[in-house]
Amino acid sequence: MTFERKIVVGLEDIKAVSFACEQCQFKLTMSPDDVKKIPENCPSGHEWYFGQDEPHVVPAIKNFYIALAKLRMQSERKAAGFRILLEFDEPKA
Numbered sequence: 001m002t003f004e005r006k007i008v009v010g011l012e013d014i015k016a017v018s019f020a021c022e023q024c025q026f027k028l029t030m031s032p033d034d035v036k037k038i039p040e041n042c043p044s045g046h047e048w049y050f051g052q053d054e055p056h057v058v059p060a061i062k063n064f065y066i067a068l069a070k071l072r073m074q075s076e077r078k079a080a081g082f083r084i085l086l087e088f089d090e091p092k093a
């Protein structure tokens with residue numbers, strides 16, 4: 001018999017949202033309820049593409065963290081009658 005183990009978390013379980021530079025180890029971490037302005041570059045000068053090449057990225061990122069804050073509030077108030085759960089594979093040992 002094979003058991004598959006999953007990690008299931010609700011939006012209310014999210015402790016932080018991090019924006020991690022793909023080129024260095026810098027990570028900007030914020031409370032999921034307090035994600036405000038995201039810098040355009042990491043402190044090491046690596047560009048984070050908020051420019052013209054990817055104009056759809058900025059609204060998507062803003063929509064993501066605004067939606068996350070709103071959904072977490074709704075989840076607290078049980079306003080929707082259901083919860084959004086995120087499921088992950090358990091890390092390999």
Ligand SMILES: [Zn+2]
Binds near residue numbers: 022023043044045046
């Ligand atoms: Zn960097």
